[in-house]
Amino acid sequence: MQRLVVGAGYGLKDWLAQRITGVVMAVFTLIMFAAALGGAMSSREAWQAFMANGLIRFLSFLFIVSLCYHAWVGVRDIWMDYLNSAALRLFLHVMTLLALVGYAGWAIQIIWRL
């Protein structure tokens, strides 16, 4: 018989990080809405100038990192809820992490190219 083991001694940091990254994404979304209303998306030139702004680069980087961390906790929770095989879970955890790190780099490359 396999002994059931719980008590990994973590969870708080991820829970807190998910909340904080959620706030970061919400604030960034509001800024983007305000920018759109202010005409930052009216033409390609205006959009390029807006995205070249140092503060917006800083914020968009934060947004993408937040999105990936937020997605990591959420997707990991789904694997933890629905998959019982530890081997399969470990495999999918690693795959999720690798995919998210790759996506983060790719997304930043796309946005900073503007």
Place this chain on the structure above:
Amino acid sequence: MTNATRTVQFKIYRYDPDKDAKPYMQDISVELDSTDRKLLDAMVKLKAKDDSIAFRRSCREGVCGSDAMNINGKNGLACLTAMDSFPEGKPVVLRPLPGLPVIRDLIVDMTQFFKQYHSIKPYLINNDPPPERERLQSPEDREELNGLYECILCACCSTSCPSFWWNPDKFVGPAGLLAAYRFIADTRDQATNERLDNLEDPYRLFRCHTIMNCVDVCPKGLNPTKAIGKIKEMMVRRAI
């Protein structure tokens, strides 16, 4: 008061593992008097009509928590559910509490539920020598326990929680976590750190995704989600 009788239709989940290959829903009706005001009154009459129907009941006044079941899709206590709360003309559908193994009909095996409850050490831990009379609290400190100590462990909340359905062996569940906070909040308890350590786990506490089904169904009007939030808040305060 008139003693007018009326007929109420029921659909009841039936399963006797010794006889039935699989569960089925039984249609049955019962004549009720005007004095049969609660669902439990009707069920006692049902039992008189068909004594093979099995369900738990004891105090019949919302204190023992024995007659928790799924009533028209929502968990509740039969003894606290008014018959006139049901829509007229539609059968009352009774099923066992979801997510727990069925022993027979409306009786479920609560082992897993109580295992989780015991895992949070639901008793006061205080290593000081006991005083002659009792360990005193200020009225303000005692106030903290209101909304926590009233839980009757009927399991309505935990068995309506999807996180408990998926991980009943690892997630403590709303009832257990409410009890955990009852002792964390108790100024007479000296094991706060150990209790928080015991819950700092991606499964035991953090499977709660604030779905709030527990709050929706609690027959005592308690709020496990709020208690869980307070545990998380204490963990944050401890960590930063």
